[in-house]
Amino acid sequence: MVAPESIHDGFELANTRRTLPILLLSAREAVMEHFRPLLHAHDITEQQWRVIRVLQERGEMDASRLADLACILAPSLTRMIKALEARKLVASRRDETDGRRSLISLTEKGRTFIATVAPSSARIYADIEARVGTELLQRLTDDLVALRTALDDEL
């Protein structure tokens, strides 16, 4: 499929299709392809789904932490919270002890929404797990965490 040359010789650009950015991007695309029909059917974006799931798992938190955990930038989150509030899936309030912070939480409607979508989502993930195989999936999970750790510039 691809020439079996070394990934990178240190002097020239690597084959674009074999670089980490594209491999990670296309792998992610292959995974998301399976979830998209479900999310679309429930009129929610992938990013919004991440946000409300994080809220369900960890409860109310400020916007910065939510953005960090859901892998979403602050400006995007600001826009999304407005949309999710309009649908009454989340609620936000000012932190009383720190007026700069905005605390976001899941509403009862939000919890119900997740409960509605969760079974299908879990089924899709189980199908992916079955296709990929437990061994490969486990190794990938560990290696991806290791990759992040190796690249994290501990400031």
Next chain:
Amino acid sequence: MVAPESIHDGFELANTRRTLPILLLSAREAVMEHFRPLLHAHDITEQQWRVIRVLQERGEMDASRLADLACILAPSLTRMIKALEARKLVASRRDETDGRRSLISLTEKGRTFIATVAPSSARIYADIEARVGTELLQRLTDDLVALRTALDDEL
């Protein structure tokens, strides 16, 4: 860092932070973080950089194939080609034998541009390779390809 429970039990949602979509997203983010200053300094986006690199590696091709290889959707590519043409980094022309197709190619200026940025880019990739380690990088590369293959619905 994360509770050492099984990835997924088949009945409930997995821990969001341990799911493939987020792992792949955050790993990619960790990698791109290192390239962003360079790309920004040359006033080019990550996606545009992918597009012109694919053109350099494989030469003139039609838009569909280019979009596929660079992992970019057709509507995005249409917009990008306009921008890249305005900067005279790429050129496009109609396919003479199939009037529907648009053939995209790198200009001389485009080649020069890549030659200018390539050394820094290669240095950054080499640094990443050094941090991550050859073994982990090689295994990840293979596993990510395997993941894509496993999930590809061969239509």
Next chain:
DNA sequence: CGCTATAACTTAACACGTTAATGATGCTGC
């Protein structure tokens, strides 16, 4: 040849990614 279907792009509309700048609040030291 003409009709229909399909394919390759293009456009449009809306959401998110990314960077920079602004506003508001908190904090620190004097």
Next chain:
DNA sequence: GCAGCATCATTAACGTGTTAAGTTATAGCG
């Protein structure tokens, strides 16, 4: 107490992701 700096959130501007609809061109078929 207040001036100056840091932090959190928001806004703005532009590029890309995503889906749907629209254009133009080709292919198939009677």
